[in-house]
Amino acid sequence: MAVPRGRLPLVAAVAVFLAFLCCRGEAAARELKVGYYAETCPEAEDIVRETMARARAREARSVASVMRLQFHDCFVNGCDGSVLMDATPTMLGEKDALSNIDSLRSFEVVDKIKEALEERCPGVVSCADIVIMAARDAVVLTGGPNWEVRLGRDDSLTASQEDSDNIMPSPRANASKLISLFAGLNLSVTDLVALSGSHSIGEARCFSIVFRLYNQSGSGRPDAHMDAAYRRALDALCPKGGDEEVTGGLDATPRVFDNQYFKDLVALRGFLNSDQTLFSDNARTRRVVKRFSKDQDAFFRAFIEGMIKMGELQNPRKGEIRRNCRVANCSPVASRVVDI
Numbered sequence: 094m095a096v097p098r099g100r101l102p103l104v105a106a107v108a109v110f111l112a113f114l115c116c117r118g119e120a121a122a123r124e125l126k127v128g129y130y131a132e133t134c135p136e137a138e139d140i141v142r143e144t145m146a147r148a149r150a151r152e153a154r155s156v157a158s159v160m161r162l163q164f165h166d167c168f169v170n171g172c173d174g175s176v177l178m179d180a181t182p183t184m185l186g187e188k189d190a191l192s193n194i195d196s197l198r199s200f201e202v203v204d205k206i207k208e209a210l211e212e213r214c215p216g217v218v219s220c221a222d223i224v225i226m227a228a229r230d231a232v233v234l235t236g237g238p239n240w241e242v243r244l245g246r247d248d249s250l251t252a253s254q255e256d257s258d259n260i261m262p263s264p265r266a267n268a269s270k271l272i273s274l275f276a277g278l279n280l281s282v283t284d285l286v287a288l289s290g291s292h293s294i295g296e297a298r299c300f301s302i303v304f305r306l307y308n309q310s311g312s313g314r315p316d317a318h319m320d321a322a323y324r325r326a327l328d329a330l331c332p333k334g335g336d337e338e339v340t341g342g343l344d345a346t347p348r349v350f351d352n353q354y355f356k357d358l359v360a361l362r363g364f365l366n367s368d369q370t371l372f373s374d375n376a377r378t379r380r381v382v383k384r385f386s387k388d389q390d391a392f393f394r395a396f397i398e399g400m401i402k403m404g405e406l407q408n409p410r411k412g413e414i415r416r417n418c419r420v421a422n423c424s425p426v427a428s429r430v431v432d433i
């Protein structure tokens with residue numbers, strides 16, 4: 094773009110003003126509702142479900158990876174698609190936060206969903222809502238319950254690596270710490286245990302458990318709350334000094350959404366410390382784990398309630414419907430694309 098020299102200050106002023114318009118302001122809390130896109134994009138939910146089914150056919154694990162995005166999105170400044178944003182020269186992305194780097198995955202599945210939706214109804218369906226629909230579909234496609242999702246979220250204009258670092262729990266966390274983290278977001282002990290049941294599907298890295306295999310709480314010893322045969326299996330999967338990127342199933346049936354996860358915890362066969370602690374270290378969470386291990390329907394009902402409550406966490410700041418889930422519409426990266 095060639096700008097006559099004398100007009101540079103004007104162009105700069107307009108750019109600053111546009112950035113101001115585009116990136117500021119508080120918005121009223123949005124009223125989410127079932128069937129939000131019924132008129133503006135009636136096929137939205139079908140498109141998401143079909144794209145998730147195709148992703149699962151390509152790689153079974155991918156649907157679990159996408160479901161995890163709801164947790165990492167909603168806990169950090171509300172469900173606003175911020176976790177999906179790539180870093181820019183002026184913004185550290187949440188993708189590089191402690192709990193996310195080399196760990197969150199399958200962002201390309203969200204891109205595929207967004208592309209299909211933009212083709213059908215451009216500028217209508219938010220990335221934040223895509224995550225909510227896709228998380229529900231991950232559960233349905235792996236044998237879990239179905240439910241109606243409440244939609245109508247906006248996408249954030251920014252992301253915050255710092256907020257993610259401060260909020261997202263470590264796999265080392267114990268039950269009392271998790272209870273207070275969830276309570277701070279109005280999520281109950283039952284919500285915590287039910288939502289942890291999302292680990293009924295998916296995988297985790299040796300990186301996330303070597304401390305509990307070889308040096309729990311700096312003791313130089315393994316976590317005492319582990320079935321001996323299971324510990325031998327994990328030792329073989331994740332030998333000391335071995336490749337920490339190797340992954341194992343979070344429960345014994347990592348492709349099926351069921352209550353096996355809770356049966357495993359009762360049998361001291363939980364993969365993550367943050368899982369096993371719910372049975373082994375706290376009477377309040379243990380009671381709920383035991384109940385869900387015996388009653389899958391009770392787990393499914395509580396899980397749905399937890400996902401809906403977590404999905405209500407909102408970002409009060411002004412938002413937009415992003416055209417590309419990785420980039421704010423008004424960012425220099427997005428406008429460069431428009432310029433060319």
Ligand code: HEM
Binds near residue numbers: 195196
């Ligand atoms: C309660 C606190 C939680 C902690 C401490 C936690 C921690 C973790 C960790 C450490 C991993 C494996 C990361 C890796 O090794 O790369 C993981 C995986 C996963 N988490 Fe959580 N999580 C929690 C709650 C949740 C919630 C609420 C959800 C969703 C509703 C969720 C969904 C998942 C899924 C589906 C995976 C597997 C992803 C994959 O296979 O790619 N987690 N979690």
Ligand SMILES: *[C@@H]1O[C@H](CO)[C@@H](O)[C@H](O)[C@H]1NC(C)=O
Binds near residue numbers: 267268269270374
């Ligand atoms: C849980 O972990 C916190 C630190 O994160 C620690 O202060 C607390 O003592 C632990 N609680 C139990 C019951 O182990």
Ligand SMILES: *[C@@H]1O[C@H](CO)[C@@H](O)[C@H](O)[C@H]1NC(C)=O
Binds near residue numbers: 277278279406
């Ligand atoms: C939790 O609920 C209280 C009372 O309903 C409300 O004032 C507060 O904003 C809620 N906090 C979050 C994080 O949603």
Ligand SMILES: *[C@@H]1O[C@H](CO)[C@@H](O)[C@H](O)[C@H]1NC(C)=O
Binds near residue numbers: 310311312313
């Ligand atoms: C175990 O952890 C403690 C505390 O973090 C550390 O001081 C110690 O060196 C570790 N031991 C081994 C064998 O890595």
